[in-house]
Amino acid sequence: WQKVIKNTGNDFLEQVIICKNGDYMAVGQLTQSGVGRAFACRINKTNGNIIWSSVSSTSAVGEEFHNVFETANLNFIFVGVDHNSASITNVFAVGMNSAGSQLWAQVSSRSLSDFLYAVNQLSNGNIIVAGTDVPTSGYYNALILELNELTGALISENSYSINIPAPNQGITLNSFWPIACSIINGTVIFNFSAFQNYGSNSYICLYKYNTSTRALTGNIYYHTGDVNATAYTYAVLGPDDYLMSQSFASPTHVYVSRITNGSVVYDKLINGPVILISEMDTTGGNTIYAGKA
16 A cells, blocks of 8 residues: 655655554654644554544644654654754654553753654663753754653753764764664663764764663774764664664765674675665564665
8 A cells, every 4th residue: 555645735754663553653744834743643554544643733833753662551752853943943752642642742941952863661661762952052962861651751861972082083073963772681772973063974873871870881983994974874683782884975885884792893895886874674684774876
């Protein structure tokens, strides 16, 4: 089947997951009267029919969902951004039950921009979400929150800065950007990109999150002979075993690396015309890559 949701305006879906009963949950943005609204819909796996959908209406300039997670209680946690104004954005998180009824909604009120990208559930039942926080204009901290699943109440809130030399470039990395959060055998692993200010060349980071102290520890990975790196995606093979990809613009090529216990086990060089690898899947013991050439 194929499903088109007809609407006047620019719309997109940014993430889709398979629900525990096999249905699909898709999230993104739907335009209404010229305003982009956070959009979520539950889709029947057999025929593509929409079981239920939800459209936000929090602010005059719109919202957007970046990601969704289904909890052990079969609730859904949606995370994204509230476009509070042209220059300021705010964390936006919503909890809904399996039937699409809203349980809670959270919008931050920081003075500068912040937003969410990653979401997962800790072994204690709390929801962990990650995004970026801009404490001072020009650089981005990693923002990690823990929330109560049923009420959305804030349990902890921490902003993490980075200040280390960038390989080969004579600059200092001062910004974190979250890509994903995985939990393997109770170990919480964050994938970040690190860069100097927004839009500069990035390096892939794999960091562990201590659920007791809420400390972040990890490494930045790079290739000594390459600059202009861009980090895109990674796959978790185990608590200390990862695959990751980095792309390089000049000359155009991609590295896929395996990191085990903090050390590079191997690098697989994929020469042009491959530009980037945007997704990895390790289901069944084989690795499938998808990207752009």
